[in-house]
Amino acid sequence: xxxxxxxxxxxxxxxYTYSTQESLLNSALAQWAFESLQNCETSVLPDxxxxxxxxxxxxxxxxxxxxxxxxxxxxxxxxxxIRMRGVRLYPGVQIRHAEINSWLYGRNxxxxxESDQLDEFCVRSENLSSxxxxxxxxxxxxxxxxxxLGISLRTLERCVKSxxxxxxxxxxxxxxxxxxGRSLEKxxxxxxxxxxxxxxxxxxxxxxxxxxxxxxxxQLKIDKHLLGILAEPGYG
Numbered sequence: 001x002x003x004x005x006x007x008x009x010x011x012x013x014x015x016y017t018y019s020t021q022e023s024l025l026n027s028a029l030a031q032w033a034f035e036s037l038q039n040c041e042t043s044v045l046p047d048x049x050x051x052x053x054x055x056x057x058x059x060x061x062x063x064x065x066x067x068x069x070x071x072x073x074x075x076x077x078x079x080x081x082i083r084m085r086g087v088r089l090y091p092g093v094q095i096r097h098a099e100i101n102s103w104l105y106g107r108n109x110x111x112x113x114e115s116d117q118l119d120e121f122c123v124r125s126e127n128l129s130s131x132x133x134x135x136x137x138x139x140x141x142x143x144x145x146x147x148x149l150g151i152s153l154r155t156l157e158r159c160v161k162s163x164x165x166x167x168x169x170x171x172x173x174x175x176x177x178x179x180x181g182r183s184l185e186k187x188x189x190x191x192x193x194x195x196x197x198x199x200x201x202x203x204x205x206x207x208x209x210x211x212x213x214x215x216x217x218x219q220l221k222i223d224k225h226l227l228g229i230l231a232e233p234g235y236g
Contacts, residue, residue, distance in 0.1 A: 015040040016078070020232055023087065027122035029233040030088045031113070036078040043226065046070045046212055048174055048235025052095065052118070053086040054109045064109035066095055069166060073214045085113055091132050091171075091235045092164050094123040128163040131156060135168055136175035136236040140198060142168045175236030177212040180205055182230050184221040193217065 020032040029049065034042075051067040067086075078084075089095070100121045104111065112118060131149060139145045145168065146156040160168045180197035187193040194205035194217075202217075209217050213226070220226055 014038070016042065018042075020088075022233070025087070025119050027093050027119050027124050028087045028089050032086050032088065034078075034084045034086075036080055036082045038080045039078070041075045041077050043073060043229065044070065044076055045073050045226065045229050046174055047088070047178070047232070048091040048171065049088045050093065050095070051086040051088050052100075052112065053084055054112060056083040056085075056110070062109045064100075064104070064112065066097070069164070071170075072212060085110065087113070087118065088233060089122060090124060090129070092125065092128045094125075094163070096121045096123065125163055128159060131159055131168070132164075132171060132235070135160075135171045136179075138179070138198065142172050145172070171235070173208065174212065177208045178230060178234065178236040180217070181209065181213065181220055181227070184217060185227060190217050190221075 015038055016034060016036045018032065018034045020030045023029060023031050032051075046069075048069065050069060052064065053067060054062050054064045056062045100112070103117070103121070131145070134145050134148055135142070139148060142156070143153055146153045149156065151159075156168055160166070160171065164171070176197055176199070180193055180199065183193050183196060184190075187196065190205070191202045194202045197205065199205040199208065206216050209215065209220060213220060215223070215226070220230075
């Protein structure tokens with residue numbers, strides 16, 4: 001796996017170690033590594049990305065799987081000694097599962113991270129990527145996105161739904177919530193953050209934050225750990 005030398009994030013405490021690095025793959029945003037030093041739980045926030053993950057069990061063979069798009073924050077429990085490595089794909093990238101399984105026949109799944117062939121197992125549609133980028137750009141509505149792209153709302157809905165399994169409204173809402181969350185440390189107040197992110201008002205932002213991140217903007221603003229997760233590469 002080719003990766004950049006830029007360290008995006010690194011965390012180490014008594015429970016686990018975690019780090020991410022920029023990826024040079026055309027289909028991936030980042031590569032990350034996690035090791036549980038003791039039985040623990042970690043938070044996962046929706047980022048609009050699917051990850052190809054290899055999980056190494058203590059004294060057992062490695063297994064691989066693909067994470068699902070999430071609609072809300074959740075917790076992951078891990079036992080001491082568990083190691084995981086992952087590649088965070090660009091939003092909308094489709095994975096050729098059968099081809100990966102065929103290539104991995106007789107190999108250790110960890111070989112995926114030593115190969116430059118992973119791009120061959122991933123499909124990135126130019127039209128879909130353009131649509132998702134426009135949705136995340138801060139446009140005031142999904143309808144405005146369709147007009148900016150020069151297509152009908154129905155065409156945009158069909159393109160995004162067929163390519164990701166989610167509607168443009170899912171992506172619009174997620175990008176806005178993530179954008180607002182990342183701005184909390186920089187803005188003077190929650191009402192300013194709500195306005196700049198395009199919410200109707202502060203109460204609207206609070207409802208969306210609760211839906212996506214299971215916390216209020218005020219709680220998120222003082223939680224350095226969650227803010228660090230939001231700062232990692234992802235959608236929006």
